Amino acid sequence: MINVTDYLENIYKSQDLPNARKRREVLVNEMAKLESNAKDCASCTGLCCTFIANSMHTDPIQTLEIYRDLVEKGLFNEDLVSSLKETVQNNRLDNELSTGKNSTFRRTYTCTFLTKGPEGCGLSRSVKPYGCLGFNPDQIEAQGEGQCSSNIDLLKQREHQFESLEEQVNGLIKEKLALTWNKLPMPVALLEIHEAVKN
């Protein structure tokens, strides 16, 4: 059984990789700025996190950071495992379709972490997938009606800053946990990591 907290802290230190919070800072700050201008998700049902629009995939480092946060908070329990499995099964996320052009068709799914009410997402911003943090309302009270978008420039800026280090670290995690994938739908990735750290 791998101690995920120790393992991640060792990786940050040995690879000079800034921690989860630091690598998301630029996106989290922009989100806070939008919120201070009333461009927030408070009155939305979380449309972008449902099967209508969500196909979020995560790589090993993002998945491990989400996993660690949930484990430390005592939230990665049997109930969550069941919910993740249900999401996978209901949306056939373990069966991605190849388009035959070296790429796969991404299935959409309603995220396991989408909660009802004003909180919206059940994950902490310090570990949330980059793509989730970068998708925000463009207008006041946008309510998800086509008035939200990804801040591509900011996502690229973040990626440019950390891409090579994250690529290197993803390789190390894959080797350590014997993972065969680069990115998976988040629920599948979390279940894979959960199994891998037990071995």
Ligand code: SF4
């Ligand atoms: S992690 Fe949070 S923001 Fe991202 S899709 Fe799931 S509920 Fe939505």
Ligand code: SF4
């Ligand atoms: S980003 Fe847009 S669609 Fe997504 S929860 Fe916020 S307001 Fe709703």
